[in-house]
Amino acid sequence: MSPELTNHPLIRADGSATHTTSLFTILAAVNGPIEVQRRDELPEEAAIEVNIRPCAGIGGPRERWLESVLAALLKSVLLVHAHPRTLMQVTLQVLKEPSSGVRVRRRLGDVAVLPALVNAAFAACVDAGLPLGRTVVAGLAVVREDGDGVVVDPDEKALAGCRSVHAMGFDAQGELLLNESGGQFELRQWQDVFEVLKTTAAVAIAPTGEDEAMMNGDGTPAPWLRQALEGNAREAGAWRGVG
Amino acid sequence: MASTIFLPGEQVPSEVLPRSKKGTLTLGPGLRHIPPATVLATTLGSLHIDHKKAALWLEHENGRYQPAVGDLVIAQIHHSSVDTWHCSLTPHTSLALLNQLAFESASRKNRPNLKSGDLVYARVSRCSKWDDVEIEGFNSATGKAEGMGPLKGGMAFGISPAFARRLMMGTGKDGLAKGGVVVLDEVGEKVKFEVAVGRNGRVWVDSGSVKTTITVGRLLQSADEEKWDVERQRKEVKKALRDV
Numbered sequence: 228m229s230p231e232l233t234n235h236p237l238i239r240a241d242g243s244a245t246h247t248t249s250l251f252t253i254l255a256a257v258n259g260p261i262e263v264q265r266r267d268e269l270p271e272e273a274a275i276e277v278n279i280r281p282c283a284g285i286g287g288p289r290e291r292w293l294e295s296v297l298a299a300l301l302k303s304v305l306l307v308h309a310h311p312r313t314l315m316q317v318t319l320q321v322l323k324e325p326s327s328g329v330r331v332r333r334r335l336g337d338v339a340v341l342p343a344l345v346n347a348a349f350a351a352c353v354d355a356g357l358p359l360g361r362t363v364v365a366g367l368a369v370v371r372e373d374g375d376g377v378v379v380d381p382d383e384k385a386l387a388g389c390r391s392v393h394a395m396g397f398d399a400q401g402e403l404l405l406n407e408s409g410g411q412f413e414l415r416q417w418q419d420v421f422e423v424l425k426t427t428a429a430v431a432i433a434p435t436g437e438d439e440a441m442m443n444g445d446g447t448p449a450p451w452l453r454q455a456l457e458g459n460a461r462e463a464g465a466w467r468g469v470g
Numbered sequence: 471m472a473s474t475i476f477l478p479g480e481q482v483p484s485e486v487l488p489r490s491k492k493g494t495l496t497l498g499p500g501l502r503h504i505p506p507a508t509v510l511a512t513t514l515g516s517l518h519i520d521h522k523k524a525a526l527w528l529e530h531e532n533g534r535y536q537p538a539v540g541d542l543v544i545a546q547i548h549h550s551s552v553d554t555w556h557c558s559l560t561p562h563t564s565l566a567l568l569n570q571l572a573f574e575s576a577s578r579k580n581r582p583n584l585k586s587g588d589l590v591y592a593r594v595s596r597c598s599k600w601d602d603v604e605i606e607g608f609n610s611a612t613g614k615a616e617g618m619g620p621l622k623g624g625m626a627f628g629i630s631p632a633f634a635r636r637l638m639m640g641t642g643k644d645g646l647a648k649g650g651v652v653v654l655d656e657v658g659e660k661v662k663f664e665v666a667v668g669r670n671g672r673v674w675v676d677s678g679s680v681k682t683t684i685t686v687g688r689l690l691q692s693a694d695e696e697k698w699d700v701e702r703q704r705k706e707v708k709k710a711l712r713d714v
Contacts, residue, residue: 235532241534242532242533260534262563311599354532354533356500356530359512360510399477460515461475461516463632467650
């Protein structure tokens, strides 16, 4: 299943998006730049606040950890110097997660949600029109129990029966922006995963050529992120056609 | 217009950059310049180029209003201090300053008496990312109000900043609305009302009756949220005016 992106589901937030992968659905809302509390104020750049709400219950240490990972990533993506002494507030709500019947080891589950959170937060930041330095795409991959074979964008079964989980984020230049792993793995396996995820990330934002139909015909995956974002931009400019 | 769409961080190719006689280039919203000659997109949007002015910018629909000098805004008075009013332009941002004497023919003895909650149609006179935004209720160069000043009566409605921009585009030479919004023209043919559009995503409407005011405001809000095209706008206006 290819990831899905819905643009601007919330009209009251400055920017919002929902992102669906085979494992998770995330609703992201972004407000900013807004007034920042004096104690969080930074004189030279915008403060970034990330709030993650789990599917059920209230957040705990797990959510605090995810928030810290995400805030660090967003700081490298947002142009924080453009709006000093302000706040960029990102709120992420997990709407769907793997059903409780599938037993996933704690640390593996924590890492698995990261790519979905990153992609949702990025899409919402784009929707909010915040100044961004680069485009980021995150991907998830697992190494199978036998230690060989990498599964990209795994389903619940593959996640439950895996040896290690890897979440990585890349920008358009192929630079690694996010790297979190869980489980047991060796350097060789990590390198395999790195190569595979780098390729999938590049595909997700690959420029759409004129031979688009031909590309999709022979089974190459579509650049889903670019297509979703360009679709939004076209829709936004649609009034020009009739006006 | 075959517009190219850019993703954040993508480079605008140097072939498409307009050339002017002076050799200067004006960058609008959504673009940043990295010396010596790199122009990068900072947001998702379609590229627009004005060859006459050697200007280019990215157009993006959503997001919070960012003040820029010269923008007409509808400000709401928050509180008053010695000789300024503190007004809110958008929710949860720091307040803009409005000098109490920054109105047409205002003096120490004769100045508008505004209370917290009142609306003012004003122009952004100064803004920088390091400082508070300043607005004024008249054109300080000419001393004339030019339509600005306190807004009495009526009601303010929230719309998206992009829709506000479309409303303010005016009509082109062919007599058609440039922004593709005909709601106000259509309603104006049947009933009398006053309207002020603020770039900060607020529109103020006043007419003889509360019912008309709310009808006009609602029409604008729905046209924005449901992205009505011109045909749909005409239809909905006709439908709404039947009850007024």
